[in-house]
Structures are given as structure tokens and as C-alpha cells.
Amino acid sequence: MNNEKLKELADLMFPGITKTVEDYEKMYPERNLPEEARVTRFAPSPTGFVHMGSLLSAFEDYKAARDTNGIFYLRIEDTDGKRSIENGITGILNDLKNFDIVPMEGMIDEENSTGEYGPYIQSERQEIYHAFAKELVLRGLAYPCFCTAAELDEIREIQELNKERIGYYGSFAKCRSLSIDEAIDKIKAGAEFTVRLKSQGDFNKKIILHDEARGDIEFPENDLDIVLIKSTDKLPTYHFAHLVDDHLMRTTHVMRGEEWIASFPIHAELFKVFNFKLPKYVHLGIVMKIDETGTRRKLSKRKDKEASVEFYHKEGIPSYAVKLYLMTIANSNFEEWLDNNPSADLEEFKFDFKKISTSGSLFDVEKLLNISKNYLSRLTASEIYDNLLIWTKEFDNEFYEVLLNNKDYALQVFNIERGGVKPRKDYTSYKSIRNFVFYMFDDLFENPNYEFTKITDKKEIEIILNTYLDNYMDLSDKDTWFNKIKEMCDSLGYASNMKEYKKNPELFKGSVADVSGVLRIALTSLANTPDLYLIMTILGKEKIKERFEKCMNSL
RNA sequence: GGCCUGUUGGUGAAGUGGUUAACACAUAGCCCUCUCAAGGCUACAUUCAUGGGUUCAAGUCCCAUACAGGUCACCA
Numbered sequence: 001m002n003n004e005k006l007k008e009l010a011d012l013m014f015p016g017i018t019k020t021v022e023d024y025e026k027m028y029p030e031r032n033l034p035e036e037a038r039v040t041r042f043a044p045s046p047t048g049f050v051h052m053g054s055l056l057s058a059f060e061d062y063k064a065a066r067d068t069n070g071i072f073y074l075r076i077e078d079t080d081g082k083r084s085i086e087n088g089i090t091g092i093l094n095d096l097k098n099f100d101i102v103p104m105e106g107m108i109d110e111e112n113s114t115g116e117y118g119p120y121i122q123s124e125r126q127e128i129y130h131a132f133a134k135e136l137v138l139r140g141l142a143y144p145c146f147c148t149a150a151e152l153d154e155i156r157e158i159q160e161l162n163k164e165r166i167g168y169y170g171s172f173a174k175c176r177s178l179s180i181d182e183a184i185d186k187i188k189a190g191a192e193f194t195v196r197l198k199s200q201g202d203f204n205k206k207i208i209l210h211d212e213a214r215g216d217i218e219f220p221e222n223d224l225d226i227v228l229i230k231s232t233d234k235l236p237t238y239h240f241a242h243l244v245d246d247h248l249m250r251t252t253h254v255m256r257g258e259e260w261i262a263s264f265p266i267h268a269e270l271f272k273v274f275n276f277k278l279p280k281y282v283h284l285g286i287v288m289k290i291d292e293t294g295t296r297r298k299l300s301k302r303k304d305k306e307a308s309v310e311f312y313h314k315e316g317i318p319s320y321a322v323k324l325y326l327m328t329i330a331n332s333n334f335e336e337w338l339d340n341n342p343s344a345d346l347e348e349f350k351f352d353f354k355k356i357s358t359s360g361s362l363f364d365v366e367k368l369l370n371i372s373k374n375y376l377s378r379l380t381a382s383e384i385y386d387n388l389l390i391w392t393k394e395f396d397n398e399f400y401e402v403l404l405n406n407k408d409y410a411l412q413v414f415n416i417e418r419g420g421v422k423p424r425k426d427y428t429s430y431k432s433i434r435n436f437v438f439y440m441f442d443d444l445f446e447n448p449n450y451e452f453t454k455i456t457d458k459k460e461i462e463i464i465l466n467t468y469l470d471n472y473m474d475l476s477d478k479d480t481w482f483n484k485i486k487e488m489c490d491s492l493g494y495a496s497n498m499k500e501y502k503k504n505p506e507l508f509k510g511s512v513a514d515v516s517g518v519l520r521i522a523l524t525s526l527a528n529t530p531d532l533y534l535i536m537t538i539l540g541k542e543k544i545k546e547r548f549e550k551c552m553n554s555l
Numbered sequence: 556g557g558c559c560u561g562u563u564g565g566u567g568a569a570g571u572g573g574u575u576a577a578c579a580c581a582u583a584g585c586c587c588u589c590u591c592a593a594g595g596c597u598a599c600a601u602u603c604a605u606g607g608g609u610u611c612a613a614g615u616c617c618c619a620u621a622c623a624g625g626u627c628a629c630c631a
Contacts, residue, residue: 230629238631262626359561367580426592516589528591
């Protein structure tokens with residue numbers, strides 16, 4: 001009799017739902033994968049972009065699956081309208097692709113997906129959730145709740161006042177004790193309702209849950225009658241969707257932010273109620289920053305520009321460098337591995353849950369720049385050229401035109417001190433390159449600001465430049481080039497040998513360093529540049545002469 | 556307030572009862588050198604949030620406290 005009543009209630013709550021949990025179990029059987037293969041997922045809301053924290057977790061999910069020839073899939077969690085934007089999935093897919101993270105299954109654009117475990121977008125899984133919820137109602141393990149927001153507030157206020165645990169549980173769960181008939185009547189009368197779990201847990205009992213990175217964690221059992229299905233849109237809450245989706249999609253490893261640790265007991269109860277195998281969980285540390293007031297806090301996508309992936313794109317930091325950096329955060333032994341295997345593919349590194357940092361780490365832009373610098377130093381001139389062309393096209397049109405029209409010349413410039421075991425390391429980003437090479441291009445060298453420091457006397461500068469042009473310019477090879485400069489130093493009263501100069505500086509007007517400095521500044525406007533000889537050979541004699549004259553005219 | 560997580564140098568961290576407490580970034584100095592960038596060398600935690608305890612031995616185990624973070628939504 002009770003069963004009949006429950007059936008009436010369930011049918012009333014979920015009209016038109018005919019499939020059962022068992023039906024879905026058959027539709028989505030266990031995956032045919034080797035034992036060790038991990039199935040992971042990235043499950044964002046369709047907000048149009050991913051930020052650093054979620055990029056990190058997507059990357060970790062991807063690696064965890066890849067390492068075991070498992071499956072990494074993309075599921076879209078759009079049960080909260082506020083978090084969804086137009087074309088939000090495309091934006092996420094693009095951001096991921098930028099970092100070579102391509103899901104093997106799941107959503108591939110705004111509407112379509114691949115894989116046998118779909119739909120991969122929660123708004124299209126409505127009847128599946130309802131079937132699961134309906135079964136719970138039939139088993140007397142879920143019930144309709146008619147409490148309004150105001151009533152819920154009231155309950156919480158009472159609890160706060162009495163210093164009791166906050167939440168919808170036990171005797172505070174008013175609708176839990178409603179009779180089936182009462183519930184049926186209310187629904188028939190058109191009352192709005194949520195569906196709540198009738199928790200079987202006991203807060204005074206302990207359960208131990210295992211986290212792959214943190215080990216065992218002890219909690220009180222869950223006794224909260226949490227909402228399973230929301231009233232207005234009839235969509236599931238995160239908790240319920242997590243159960244249904246991750247079970248049916250046969251996820252083996254759930255990797256998520258540590259803000260979810262607290263709801264671990266809820267999820268454990270949900271899986272237990274259905275007698276489903278609990279997936280393995282990894283709760284990741286949160287990426288933090290230090291803000292203006294000196295306090296540590298979670299990197300926020302609203303407040304912090306460095307939280308968005310777009311920021312690095314704009315700054316011209318290669319996505320591969322960002323990836324390397326994220327990897328150093330993700331697994332603490334990665335840097336050492338990279339040192340030992342500098343040319344190995346990232347794919348060869350095996351991700352280890354035990355090495356995941358569990359304390360929130362500060363996002364260190366300095367370190368990122370260092371990684372970026374090292375990465376850029378290993379690229380070939382033509383790789384630099386190609387990538388820089390793409391970057392400047394979007395962010396620096398003037399430079400873009402110059403590069404486009406002087407490809408061969410630009411390649412020579414980018415090749416300065418590149419290659420070999422000790423490549424030059426000065427570019428930190430694509431954006432920074434212009435500042436290191438502008439003087440090599442006339443179009444970018446229109447109004448130089450000459451930084452003479454050591455030798456500043458106009459007459460002396462003119463003497464040095466003219467003497468060089470008239471008698472000592474020889475670019476045939478580096479040694480003769482430098483010997484000529486030394487000769488000139490001797491003839492003009494400057495020390496040609498730095499060691500001697502350092503011993504007795506008073507014997508000379510200055511040193512070869514000062515003289516070279518004048519040549520360098522006249523040529524490039526800068527006191528610090530890469531190898532002068534290389535710069536001169538690339539510019540050529542005519543241009544050198546032109547530059548010196550331009551400089552002398554400006555004095 | 557309840558529950559949970561975390562706390563090793565300026566930063567990221569290694570560390571699972573016995574080490575001079577790795578390594579990397581940053582910083583400083585020296586060397587190399589025509590100037591830079593690199594590179595090489597050196598320095599940088601008498602001490603692992605604090606206080607107790609267990610032990611021959613504790614960053615590592617136990618207990619308290621402090622601080623930081625999370626969570627207690629019909630948000631994820």
C-alpha cells in the first residue's frame with residue numbers, strides 16, 4: 001500500500017519519466033578499457049573562457065588520462081543559467097586547444113559531441129537525472145520539499161541563534177516528515193517543490209574517505225537532506241549531477257578544487273545509496289596570489305588580470321611556457337625531470353597524484369617569465385619569426401609590417417647568438433622582443449634617444465666615430481675586427497687591454513670598453529646590446545656610416 | 556559557530572624517525588668579458604607557525620594553540 005502511494009507521488013513528481021536507473025545502466029555500460037586506464041573529465045560552466053586555476057586542473061586531468069591511455073572528456077555544466085554565455089563552449093575549447101589540450105570525447109562545439117556516453121551537456125540530460133531521482137522517491141529515499149527561501153532563512157536564523165549546526169537536517173527538515181498523502185495533495189494543488197535526499201547518515205558517526213593526494217580524511221557522516229533537483233528549472237544540483245554523470249560516464253578519477261572537500265561526505269552517501277562504485281578523488285590546491293594589502297587569496301578571474309589565459313596571450317608569453325609552468329605547479333618533481341630530459345616531449349613525463357601540491361600555491365609570474373625566457377632561447381630563428389609574426393599581427397601592427405617586409409633580414413637578427421649550447425637568453429616574451437631588436441630596423445629607429453654615459457663629450461665622440469669610419473672599420477672576421485678597434489684605442493690614448501686598464505686606469509683616457517660603447521651607442525642608441533661585431537655585420541658598412549652620421553647630427 | 560584542509564627561506568618546493576634541510580625562481584657578490592643577456596662560482600632557513608609530549612633520535616609521530624583558506628545555497 002505504501003508502495004502504491006510512493007508510486008503515485010513519484011509519478012506526480014516526475015511525470016513522463018519511464019526509463020529506470022537500470023535502463024541507463026544498460027545504456028552506458030562499463031567502459032572497455034584496461035584496468036589501469038583512467039577516465040577523467042573537465043567539467044566547466046560555459047563561461048566562454050578558462051582561467052588559470054581551471055586550466056591547471058584541465059591539464060592535470062588530461063595528463064592523468066593520457067599517461068594511462070585512458071579517456072579525458074569534456075562535459076559542460078550548464079545547470080546554472082548565470083554562468084552561461086553565448087558561444088561559451090567554443091571559447092573554452094579554443095582556450096584548451098591553445099595549450100594542446102584536446103578532449104578525446106565530449107563536446108566538440110556548441111552543439112555536437114563525440115563519444116558513447118552523452119549527452120555531454122547537462123541541460124540535455126534532464127530525464128536521466130529525473131529517472132535517478134524518481135527511483136530514490138520510489139525507494140523512500142527522497143522527498144519533495146515545499147519550503148520557501150524565507151522558511152529556509154528562518155530555519156538558519158534559529159540555528160544560529162541557538163548555536164546549532166546550520167543546515168536542513170533531522171528535525172529541521174520539516175518536509176521530511178510530511179506524509180505521502182500531504183505531499184501528494186500539495187503537488188496536486190500546484191505547489192512548487194524541490195527534491196531532497198532523505199539522508200540516512202548520522203552526524204555522530206565517522207567515515208573515512210580517501211583522497212589520492214592527501215590520504216585518508218575523517219568526516220562525520222552526511223546527514224543533510226540536500227537538494228537533488230531544483231524547483232524552478234527542475235535541473236539537478238552539482239551534487240546530484242556529479243553522481244549521475246560521473247557514474248554513467250564511467251569516470252574513474254575526479255580531480256577538482258579543494259573547495260569540494262567539504263561536500264565529499266555528501267557525494268559518498270549519494271554513491272552509496274545507489275550502490276555505485278565511488279570514483280577516486282583528487283582535491284587540488286588552489287592557485288593564490290598576494291594582493292595589494294599583502295594577504296594571500298585565491299586568484300580571482302574577476303579581479304586579477306593574470307588569472308585569465310588571455311592575459312598571457314596579450315603579453316606574448318608562449319602557451320607552451322605557461323604549460324611548463326603549470327606543470328611545475330602540478331607535480332613538484334617536474335622541474336627536476338625537465339632538467340634531466342631537456343629535449344624530451346612533455347608526454348613522456350608521468351603524472352603522479354602523490355606529487356600534487358595540496359597547499360594552495362602562489363602564482364609566481366617571475367618564475368613563469370624565467371621559464372618563458374629559457375623556452376624562447378631554445379627556439380630557432382625561424383620559429384621565433386613565425387610566432388612573432390602571429391603575435392604582432394594581433395598586437396603590434398607597425399612591427400608586423402616591418403617583419404613581413406624584411407623576412408630574411410629579420411631571421412639574421414633573431415639568429416644573433418642563437419643556437420649552440422649557450423644560446424642568448426634575453427627575450428622573455430614575444431612582446432619583449434621589439435625592445436631588444438628595434439635598432440636593427442630603420443623603420444623602428446626614427447627618433448632614437450642616445451644614452452651616452454662614459455664618454456659624453458661631443459668632440460671626442462666625433463673623433464672616435466670618424467676615426468673608426470676612416471681607418472679602422474674591417475668586418476672580415478671577428479678577430480681582425482676587434483684587433484682594429486684595439487689598434488684605434490692605442491692610437492687615441494685608450495687602453496686596448498682591460499686588465500692593464502684596471503690596474504692603472506689613470507694612465508689612459510679610458511678603455512676599449514668605453515670606445516666600443518661609443519660605437520655601440522652611436523649605432524643602436526643603447527649602452528647594452530648583444531655582440532657588436534654581429535650587429536655590425538648584419539647592418540653592413542653603408543648602414544653603419546649612415547647611423548654614425550645620424551648620431552653625430554643629433555648631438 | 557560546526558566540519559574540513561593547509562602552514563618548511565622573499566617565492567615554488569624536496570623531505571614518509573637518524574641528511575651539512577635537496578632543487579628551482581628571485582636577490583647579492585665574484586669570475587668570464589667590448590657592454591648586456593647568459594654561463595661558472597659563492598652567499599642566502601642554527602631551523603621547518605607556536606607550545607608541550609613520545610623517542611637514544613622529530614620538519615617527519617601525538618596533543619593543544621595560533622594563523623590562513625574552504626564549506627555549511629534551489630552556485631558550481
